[in-house]
Amino acid sequence: MKWEISHRETWLYEANPTLKLAVLVVLFLAVLLIHNPNVLINLSLALFLLFCFGTGYPANVLFWMFLPFFLIFFSSASSMMMFGEGTTTWFRWGLIHITAESFWRGLHLGFRALALGLLGLIFALTTRPVPLFYSLMQQLKLKPKYAYSFLAAVRLLPIMLEELQTIRHALKVRGVPRQGGLGKVKRYAIPLLSQSIRRAQRIAVAMEAKQFSGSGPRTFYYEIGFSKYDGWFVALFAAFLFAAYYVGIHYPYIPIRDVR
């Protein structure tokens, strides 16, 4: 759905999708191993700047996309801040008990959620589904029947959204009373799912007839290889990690080195 918003394609789009995914996995693990909040704050800041200036989307779109991240930052942080265990009490009110340890740990969790979310969003924004699955087939040897099924399913999404709109209008025209919660989910899910499943079955028959399920050697319409941008991509994230560690250790913002 994001791919319909007009945007400029930066060099991040040119990097090999499989390589991007691999870098993402490495950074994901690296973020999990960071226990120094100073380092994590720096890394989050670097990723935020890349999100703002590297993805090529206009500022208002970026703002709306970033909004859920505020929420996740506060929600990840607040629960641990208010209810976590610790010894140095700062504030106590009923069940809420804020200690120095739980506060810093909560802040750390918030930044961790932010960093991981930004990593994923940068990947999602700068990777188009078609090259992604072609690259997974060529570089990671993902079975074509899985990859093409994915691509076919992604192509069905706009049709599903249209149908969702149709159902909404139909319910309105017929004066069906509003309903909340799971009942509402069901009212929309049954027609949407049944239509999608029928469509999927028809497409599957066509794809089987065209040997998309075959397991022999095959050629690809898009050949996805590696380029100089892949080198840049790896270098960029290595630089991020290094800078975050260097600044975090030599110029700390808060006097905590390990939140555990």
Place this chain on the structure above:
Amino acid sequence: MERKAKGLKLADILTTIVIAIVFGVIYKVWGPLYDMVKVFGFHADQLMYGMWFIASSLAYLLIRKPGVALLAETAASSGELIMGSQWGLEVLIYGFVQGLFAELVFAAFRYRRFDVFVVSLSAVGATAGSLIMDFYKGYIDALAPWNMALFLLARFIGAIVIAGAFAVSLAKALEKTGVTQMWRPASQDDYDALNR
């Protein structure tokens, strides 16, 4: 000609992935909702967590083949990732682990039972999978004990209600629309009708 290939056929895979992508969209919009509820505190948000297990339950109930639960949950979470989930890559790993645990429960019943009990049990399995990931990632073991108990209880109950009972009711309604005829062309009722 050996036509009876082992494993999933393309039609099974495509249908599973289409179901998964539908739920991928739901998973994506569920994220901000979940965070909004989370602000209320007391783990009310955990009651909603079960929605993130429903793709595996529903795909298994409809297609009833080995491997479908794992594929559905992994595909739904990768759909969520591609749409820009606020949790990033994490959802893919969570999805895989949750799907794997749900799949193990179905495998333990040798893919022969499709009732509320087994599906709820798979939801419990998926919850266990998500908790393992949480323990590894989120420092939740540092929550105070009473709070921890509330957290676990809310998540298990939410999972059983949504990915267990609700998934079964969805599957029953979808059976009535006839979309499962490809996998189960004739039911016992049909044979009974012939014998009458």
